[in-house]
Amino acid sequence: MADEKMATVRDVLAAQIANDPSIIGAKVDGRVVDVHTPFPLREGARVDPVRSSDQDGLRIIRHSTAHVMADAVQRLFPGTKVTIGPAIAAGFYYDFDKPSGPFTDEDLAKIESAMREIIAAGRPFRRELTSRDEAHALFERMGESYKRELIDAIPANEAISLYRHGSGDGEWVDLCEGPHVPSTSFLKAIKLVSVAGAYWRGDERNPMLQRIYGTAFPSQKALDAYLKQLEEAKARDHRKLGKELDLFMFHEYAPAMPFLLPKGAHVYNGLIEYVRDLYRTEGYEEVVTPQIFDKRLFEASGHWAHYTDNMFFATSQDRLEELFTDERFASKLEKLLAAKKAGNVGEVSEIIKSVVDLAQKPMNCPSHCLMYKHRRRSYRELPWRVADFCRLHRYERGGVVHGMARVRSFAQDDAHIFCPPEKMGDEIDRFLKFFYGVYGALGFKKIDIKLATRPDERIGTNEQWDMAEGALEQVLRNQELAFEFSPKEGAFYGPKYEFHVEDALGRSWQLGTLQIDYGLPDRFELEYTGADGAAHRPVMLHRAIYGSLERFFSVFIEHTAGAFPVWLAPEQAVVVTVSERQTDYAHEVVAYLAGKGLRVRADVGSDKLGAKIRNARLGRVPYVVVVGDKEAADRKVAPRSRDLDKDLGPMPLEDFAARLSAEATPPRLHAKASS
RNA sequence: GCUGGCGUAGCUCAAUCGGUAGAGCACCUGCCUUGUAAGCAGGGGGUUAGGGGUUCGAGUCCCCUCGUCAGCUCCA
Numbered sequence: 001m002a003d004e005k006m007a008t009v010r011d012v013l014a015a016q017i018a019n020d021p022s023i024i025g026a027k028v029d030g031r032v033v034d035v036h037t038p039f040p041l042r043e044g045a046r047v048d049p050v051r052s053s054d055q056d057g058l059r060i061i062r063h064s065t066a067h068v069m070a071d072a073v074q075r076l077f078p079g080t081k082v083t084i085g086p087a088i089a090a091g092f093y094y095d096f097d098k099p100s101g102p103f104t105d106e107d108l109a110k111i112e113s114a115m116r117e118i119i120a121a122g123r124p125f126r127r128e129l130t131s132r133d134e135a136h137a138l139f140e141r142m143g144e145s146y147k148r149e150l151i152d153a154i155p156a157n158e159a160i161s162l163y164r165h166g167s168g169d170g171e172w173v174d175l176c177e178g179p180h181v182p183s184t185s186f187l188k189a190i191k192l193v194s195v196a197g198a199y200w201r202g203d204e205r206n207p208m209l210q211r212i213y214g215t216a217f218p219s220q221k222a223l224d225a226y227l228k229q230l231e232e233a234k235a236r237d238h239r240k241l242g243k244e245l246d247l248f249m250f251h252e253y254a255p256a257m258p259f260l261l262p263k264g265a266h267v268y269n270g271l272i273e274y275v276r277d278l279y280r281t282e283g284y285e286e287v288v289t290p291q292i293f294d295k296r297l298f299e300a301s302g303h304w305a306h307y308t309d310n311m312f313f314a315t316s317q318d319r320l321e322e323l324f325t326d327e328r329f330a331s332k333l334e335k336l337l338a339a340k341k342a343g344n345v346g347e348v349s350e351i352i353k354s355v356v357d358l359a360q361k362p363m364n365c366p367s368h369c370l371m372y373k374h375r376r377r378s379y380r381e382l383p384w385r386v387a388d389f390c391r392l393h394r395y396e397r398g399g400v401v402h403g404m405a406r407v408r409s410f411a412q413d414d415a416h417i418f419c420p421p422e423k424m425g426d427e428i429d430r431f432l433k434f435f436y437g438v439y440g441a442l443g444f445k446k447i448d449i450k451l452a453t454r455p456d457e458r459i460g461t462n463e464q465w466d467m468a469e470g471a472l473e474q475v476l477r478n479q480e481l482a483f484e485f486s487p488k489e490g491a492f493y494g495p496k497y498e499f500h501v502e503d504a505l506g507r508s509w510q511l512g513t514l515q516i517d518y519g520l521p522d523r524f525e526l527e528y529t530g531a532d533g534a535a536h537r538p539v540m541l542h543r544a545i546y547g548s549l550e551r552f553f554s555v556f557i558e559h560t561a562g563a564f565p566v567w568l569a570p571e572q573a574v575v576v577t578v579s580e581r582q583t584d585y586a587h588e589v590v591a592y593l594a595g596k597g598l599r600v601r602a603d604v605g606s607d608k609l610g611a612k613i614r615n616a617r618l619g620r621v622p623y624v625v626v627v628g629d630k631e632a633a634d635r636k637v638a639p640r641s642r643d644l645d646k647d648l649g650p651m652p653l654e655d656f657a658a659r660l661s662a663e664a665t666p667p668r669l670h671a672k673a674s675s
Numbered sequence: 676g677c678u679g680g681c682g683u684a685g686c687u688c689a690a691u692c693g694g695u696a697g698a699g700c701a702c703c704u705g706c707c708u709u710g711u712a713a714g715c716a717g718g719g720g721g722u723u724a725g726g727g728g729u730u731c732g733a734g735u736c737c738c739c740u741c742g743u744c745a746g747c748u749c750c751a
Contacts, residue, residue, distance in 0.1 A: 102679055196746030197678035203748080208678050211746070243686075252724080252742050306751050363751095397676055398742095400749060492751065579708045606707075607714085614712035628710055640711065647711060 007041040009033060013049055022218065024181050025050040025060050032056050034179040037127040052186075052218035062087035064125065064180045065115075065190050065216040066094045067165060071172035072114035073212070076107075082174065083146040083200060083209055090226075091215025095198050097146065098210045103195045108212065112192050122185035123166035127178055135160045135175065146200070147175045189223035190216045233505055238557040239403040245562050245620065248404065256401035257409035258550055263570035268553055270568040272389055274666055275413050275438065275545060282434055284385040284415055289367040291391065292358050300523060301366040310394045312408075314358040329355065360393040365517075365542060368416045369524040372538075377528040382538060383419035383427055389549075390414075404554035411549045417541040418526065421467060424516065424539055428475045431514055431543050432497075437669030438545050439501060444559070446502040449481060452489035459493055460518045468516040468539075469495045493519035503559040511552055515542040563620045563642060566663035573639070573660060574621050575602045576612040578628035585632040589625065589653060596657050598664060600625075617642065623660065 009026040010017060017023050017035065025032055027048045033039050041047075050056045066085035073080055073096060085094030103111075130138070132151060139147040154160060163176040165184055181187065192214040200206040217223040234240075242248045247264030250256070260268055279286060292314050298304040303311065323329045332351050339347040361367065368386045377384070391411050400406055417427050439447055451472050454465045472495055476483045490496055496515035500508045517540040520526075527535040546552035556564075566572055573593065575586045586602040593600040603612045609626065616624040626638040626647075636650045 194745070195679085198747050199677080205677095208747080210678090213746085250742090255742065303751080309749095310751085394750090397749065399676065399745095399747080402744095406750080576711090578710050581708075606709085608707095608709050609711060610709090611713050612711090617712060624711080626711065630710090638711085 004040045004042055006038045008038050009035040009047065009049075012041065012047050016049055020049070020051070022051040022053060022057075023049045024052050024057055024186060025179050027056065032060070032179055034125070034127065034182070036125070036182040037179070053222075057218070059087040060179055060181055061187060061218060062092040062216045063178075064184070065187050065214065066092040067125075067163065067172070067174055067176070067180070068115050068118050068184055068187065068190075069111060069192070069212065069214060070094050070096070070174065071118055071165070072111045074172070076110055076114055081144055081146055084150070085174075091193065091213060093198075093211050093213045095200070095209040095211045097200075097207070102197070102210050103212060105195075108192045108195060111212070112190070115190060115192075118166070119184045119187045119190070121166070121170070122183050123170065124183045125163055125165045125180040127180070128162045128164065130160050130162055132160055135162065138162075138173070139175065142173075150175055187216060188218060189220045190214065191223060191227070229505060233507070233558075236505070236558045236561045237403075238405070238554040241557050241562040242404065244618070247557070254409070256396060256407050258404050258407055264553075266570040267556075267564055267568050268549060271546065271549060271552065271556070272411075272413065276387075276389075277666070278434070278438070278669065279387055279415075282385075282430070284387040286387040286389070287368070287371060289364060289371075289388055289390050290361070291393075292360055293367070295357060295359055297366050297370070298359055301369070301520065302523060303362065303366070307362060308353065308359075310396070311362050312360040312393045312395055313353070313356045314360060315356060316358070319357050323355065361390075362392055362394045364388045364390060364392065364412070364414045365416055365520055365540070366524075369520055369526060369540075372418055372526050373524060377418075377526075377538075379420060379528050379530045379536070382528055383417050383423055385415055385417045387413070387415040404550045404557075407548075407550050410551070412544045413546045413549065414542075414544055417543065418521075418528075418538045419541070420528070420530075420536065421464075421539045424468070424541070425471045425475060427541055428471055428514065429478065431541070432475060432479060432481070434669075435499065435512055435514075435545050441667040441669055442556070443565070444501050444503070448500040448502075448508070449476065449483040450486040450489075450498040450500065451476065451483055452486040452491075452496045452498055454490050454495060455488045455492060457492055458490075464518050465495065468518070472497060472514075472516070491515055491517075493517045501555070503555060504561075505558070509551075509555045511547045511555065512545045513543065513547060516540075517542055561620075563622075565667075566622045566660070567666045569620075569622050570599065571601055571619070571621050572598050572664060573600045573623035573625050574612075574616040574619075575600060575625045575627060575637070576609065576616065577602070577604050578609050578626065580604070580606075581629060582627045582632050586627050589627060589637060592653060593657055593660065596661055598657070598660055613640065622663070623656075625656065 009028070013023065013026060013035075023035065025035055027033075027046075027050055028039065029042070029045050032050055050060070052058070052061055063086065066087065069092075070082050070085055073094070074082065077096075077098060077100070079099055081097040083095040083097060085092065132154075135151050136148060139145075139151070151160065160175070161177060162173055163178055163180055164171055164173045165180075166172055192212060194213045196211050196213065197208045198211040200209055215223070215226065217226060242264065245263060246261050247267070248258045248260045250258060276286065295304055298307070298311075332355065336348055336351045339351065368388065371386065372384065389411050391409060393409050396406060396408050401408065417431075419427055436447065451469070453469055458465070486498060489498070494516035496513055498510055499512050501511050502508050521537050521540050526538055526540075528538055530536045564570075575589050575593075577583060577586045583604045586604050590600050590602045603616070605612070607615075613624050613626075620642065622642045624640045624642075626640065628638070631637055631650055634650075635653050637653050637656050638647065638650045639656055640647045
């Protein structure tokens with residue numbers, strides 16, 4: 001372009017920077033650049049300041065901190081090679097190839113103090129453009145073989161830039177796009193968090209590198225707030241609360257399969273009951289289906305070809321004896337032994353799998369298709385909304401299971417909607433309102449939706465994809481819900497909504513879903529008779545509000561910090577006596593409240609009042625109801641509210657019962673969707 | 676699955692160089708008769724995850740298995 005000149009942001013925004021030292025970069029026509037590096041400035045270009053507190057500014061700070069960390073690591077551990085070190089949502093990391101093995105916690109402390117020295121020295125960052133050959137030669141000399149690989153991956157038409165900080169012996173250089181802060185002294189608050197293994201380029205066939213995670217903030221105050229939030233998250237960890245509140249347990253005889261203890265089962269079932277009730281008005285019909293199926297079902301659905309890595313298999317004694325007389329089995333055994341001798345693991349497992357006759361279901365859809373096919377269907381009975389809370393089993397790899405959040409045995413608030421393709425829009429609309437209603441009622445304030453569109457590898461015609469994606473998009477626009485596209489992230493059989501639900505700590509979880517599926521109706525040859533008397537193929541919607549109940553439960557525990565709302569709480573009140581004299585009265589109060597359908601227990605033990613209250617509070621019981629001589633004399637109670645965190649004072653037993661009953665009613669759906 | 680860490684009483688954790696397995700809480704019993712976050716005393720409770728090895732001797736060192744944690748990968 002003709003009217004370009006070289007300039008720095010520092011010059012262009014001189015007046016603003018003079019008044020605002022937090023400006024550490026700028027967005028020039030949408031691209032983030034340093035304040036100190038000259039760049040070609042187009043006449044009339046838009047230059048917006050980027051401050052250290054902005055998302056973009058934070059990235060600059062963190063990425064610069066990553067460079068400083070790598071510098072410190074290479075000073076302290078000569079021979080360690082650098083790879084990549086980006087800024088991420090919560091901070092940054094840098095992956096190293098360290099021949100002497102992993103970093104220890106002591107190493108981290110040393111690295112951190114070396115970083116502080118580099119920061120205190122105020123070394124300037126400098127950007128430098130270079131040729132591909134020069135860059136190659138430079139990293140060759142330095143022995144940085146990973147950087148050479150990275151250079152090769154940069155497209156030929158893109159410039160190669162280096163960043164240096166420091167000078168002379170203190171200089172450190174990295175292949176880097178930038179941008180960076182002007183000098184290391186701009187880094188105000190840093191912290192190394194953890195160390196972990198990570199594969200070069202994320203591929204498990206590649207060598208394992210040593211990754212150090214850290215974070216950085218524009219001020220010590222912001223860093224402290226972040227560390228405090230980490231602590232809060234730790235305190236709310238559902239695995240910890242699950243133990244403390246007696247919600248669930250695990251056992252090595254069923255790894256990654258939760259055992260819900262009575263209190264946990266109460267909340268879990270309460271969540272199910274809540275949507276089950278709503279199903280009546282929302283037009284769903286609930287069914288109950290088998291756990292174990294002949295593998296022919298999964299051959300029909302496609303799971304046998306694509307999903308057996310995640311499936312549990314089953315068999316029976318009769319089947320095993322039947323194999324004894326099966327000639328084909330004998331020849332399979334020979335093949336198996338040959339494959340074993342040849343060390344062919346894949347073939348051995350294929351042969352064994354071919355003998356297996358039964359499998360645990362990993363999903364409900366195939367059995368719902370069988371139910372659909374059970375008889376001829378008319379257009380008059382569609383849409384058919386089939387709900388199912390049956391347990392599902394999926395084999396998840398050992399490294400991915402996590403408390404209740406990722407398990408091998410779970411249930412979903414699963415339902416499938418079979419409908420004519422032209423009715424799809426109405427069903428999506430209806431479901432979205434239902435979905436937002438439930439999350440609003442459960443106290444979640446913010447949900448982001450993404451529309452995941454066709455992936456490269458897919459089934460179905462382009463017309464079908466157009467229609468399905470169009471329907472999903474149109475409903476969002478009609479309901480005026482903000483959304484983003486998630487390109488190519490749809491399932492291979494159809495597009496879907498992803499719901500990202502934000503919890504009380506501002507963390508986002510992907511919970512429910514809505515997916516459109518043309519594939520299964522084809523595979524199972526589902527049909528309905530239309531008004532024209534001809535056979536038509538329905539489309540199938542997979543939808544869940546909670547998604548996996550186990551996973552939802554884990555999020556809900558952390559969201560509420562274990563303080564479940566009164567209507568879901570396993571124990572709604574504990575009646576505590578001041579002395580043994582009130583034992584009879586306490587039992588009378590419990591009987592009265594229980595008679596109103598409330599879940600109440602008496603604590604008439606020999607503990608002092610303070611200890612009883614402490615125990616009830618640790619158990620997150622919504623009300624601690626104190627009864628002493630004064631209350632017993634007047635048929636009163638003195639409740640203390642968990643949520644208001646205060647003593648409500650003496651009140652007639654009937655008044656308290658009315659208050660508790662009101663709070664024990666499940667919330668109504670919040671009619672208005674929010675996003 | 677991979678890399679690394681961890682596994683001691685129901686829970687949270689001690690146990691020096693390889694030398695008699697302990698504490699607090701919880702539980703049980705008794706005393707205390709209690710007024711808004713822990714009253715006092717006593718008692719029971721362990722194949723130190725499981726298996727193998729080294730050693731005069733293993734919670735401790737080595738190997739295998741299982742479980743678990745963090746990260747990576749995965750989540751049709």
